Amino acid sequence: MSNDLVLSLEEAHALVVAALRASNTDADVAESVARALVAAEADGQAGHGLVRVPSYSSHARNGKVDGHARPSAEVVTPSVLRVDANFGFAYPAFDLALAQLPEMTARTGIAIAAVRHSHHFGQAGAHCERLAEKGLIAFVYGNAPKAIAPWGGKRPLFGTNPIAFAAPVGEGRPPLVIDLAVSTVAKGKIVAAQKAGRSTIPEGWALDPDGNPTTDVEMAMDGTMIPIGGAKGSALALMVEVMSAGLVGSSLSTETSSLFTPDGPAPNLGQTILAIDPGPISGGAFAGRMDALLEGLAGEEGARLPGSRRLSAREHASANGISVNAPLHAEILEIVAGRG
Missing domain, CATH: 1.10.1530.10 (Malate/L-lactate/L-sulpholactate dehydrogenase, four-helix barrel)
Incomplete structure (x- = not known):
């Protein structure tokens, strides 16, 4: 049952x-x-x-997150928005950024929002999708508490550090959305298994604290996540660390506290949102190129569009x-x- x-x-x-x-x-x-x-x-x-x-x-x-905090935003240049989540939940800060970026992008062709003093920002692709629904290409980068060891190491230095992307694909069609953590699976899946009372997880998700493969939920929570593509995934985690913590000026993954326990200071995570108007940049060719790209995918038997x-x-x-x-x-x- x-x-x-x-x-x-x-x-x-x-x-x-x-x-x-x-x-x-x-x-x-x-x-x-x-x-x-x-x-x-x-x-x-x-x-x-x-x-x-x-x-x-x-x-x-x-008090690890301020449930009463309101985000604030500062237009630094015509194409740069700095958003302060004020140590509150990330979602109101994203709501604020996503409301302002389309107007900025309409003037400049490309705009970026840097969200600081932030918290867990959830399903990264959903934020990109909201911009793609307005005709924009979008990227989101965000760091997370340490969970991935650099390739060849055992000690976690990087978060699962998600990357998301979305693009419009034509009138009346939902956007293309690509959303991935740089670990084989997001750590939230292990937390979900723990909450469901399961003692094991599939092989290939995590390593124990000694760097050995494990299927034990508790050992996985105490160990590290396996990066996608081995060394390439570890390099991607580093890239996202630069694009979020470094570019925003927030805590590094090694400096932030756990998102799953109530102890410790505010996580102070960072996220970067990049919005691009594809029309002027492509000289008006973007829509037609996307049509051709999707036709090619549709014509390949067994192929599935990501997202x-x-x-x-x-x-x-x-x-x-x-x-x-x-x-x-x-x-x-x-x-x-x-x-x-």
């Missing part, structure tokens, strides 16, 4: 808001966070979904709701009741 229960998207949203409101978080902030977490669940990205509610709530209760699974998952969730592990649901209800 399944240990899951089904919630509608509206029920899931209300549950997240209630848990955050019971955890020293303002209503509008809770709404922004809930939209992001429920959207991740709907897109099939449970590692960035409701499994984050217990840690987010404990952070807000203990396309999110669309069918989203449609299914809208019609049928989302499955939530019963122990996790019970834990969130305890938070709502003030006992979390």
Whole structure:
């Protein structure tokens, strides 16, 4: 018998808001966070979904994240926006940046937002998708607490440091979205397995503290994540560290505290959002080139467009709701009741 229960998207949203409101978080902030977490669940990205509610709530209760913080923004140049999340949740800061970048890009052709004093920013591709829906190409880079060792080493120095990209692909069609952590899987998947009461994970996800492959959930939590493509994945993690922590001026992955425990100072993570207007840069050729590119993909038997699974998952969730592990649901209800 399944240990899951089904919630509608509206029920899931209300549950997240209630848990955050019971955890020293303002209503509008809770709404922004809930939209992001429920959207991740709907897109099939449970590692960035409701499994984050217990840690987010404990952070807000203990002051590791400020549930009352409002982000602020400063236009440094016509194409550079610096956003201060003010040690609050990342989602209101992204809401602010994504509201301003399209207008800046319309004037300059390319614009960048640097988000500092930030927190976990969830499903990276969803932020890019919002810009692509407005006709822009977008990249997002963000660092995370240390989880990946440099290639050849055992000690974690880099986060799973996600990279996301999105591009418009024509009128009436959903954007192309590519979203990946530089580890084989996001660490949130191991946390989700832990929350579900599973003791093992698949091979190839993680190494134990001694650098040996492990399938044990607890050993994986204490060890390191395996980078995609071996040395290349480790190099990508370093690149994202530069594009987020270095470029933004935030904490390095080795300097930030865990996103899964309530102890320690504010994470002070950094994220960079790059928005590009493809029309002027391509001399008006972008749309036609994208049509040709997608026609080639469609003509290849068995090929699947990256990110396309999110669309069918989203449609299914809208019609049928989302499955939530019963122990996790019970834990969130305890938070709502003030006992979390």
